[in-house]
Amino acid sequence: MTTRERRSPEAPVATRVRIFIPREPGRVFDYLADLRNEPNYNRQVSGICKTSPGPIGQDTTFEGSHRGFGRVTWRLSEYDRPKHVAIEGGVGQGAYRWISDFEPAGGGTWMTGTMEWQPTPRWRPFRGLLGVILHMNARRSFRRMARVLQADGSLGSESAGAIERPAD
16 A cells, blocks of 8 residues: 555655565564665565674664665664564665564464655655555565575475555
């Protein structure tokens, strides 16, 4: 579901995606929270590296590149394994926030993600189109993530296929 309500020109572009992934919540959470995995399912990013010391957790930072926008930086600003993670940072010159919540369900996990991106002023006249594009890209990326997690033979033999349903 893409947010389509009337918003002020300064409001971020937002979208929400909900997808079922046939893996346990801890595995889905860990895979998403380690942003070095993102190039495996999001073709828009590359060269992601962890830039903070220690294990992945609250305030872990990453950086890399986003096709079309340049440098990206991220920080895990909220980290409640395996239920909730928030990622904040910059994509190009715009501010970015992704929030994911993970719910156990029969045979897997429902992951609900909400993205907000504050584009630079030159992109703001296109916010309606940007919202549609962000939603399509997020949906496609998380379908790919579900397939990657399913294909990982070390994860067990849960049922194949990711099911998507609109967010409530």
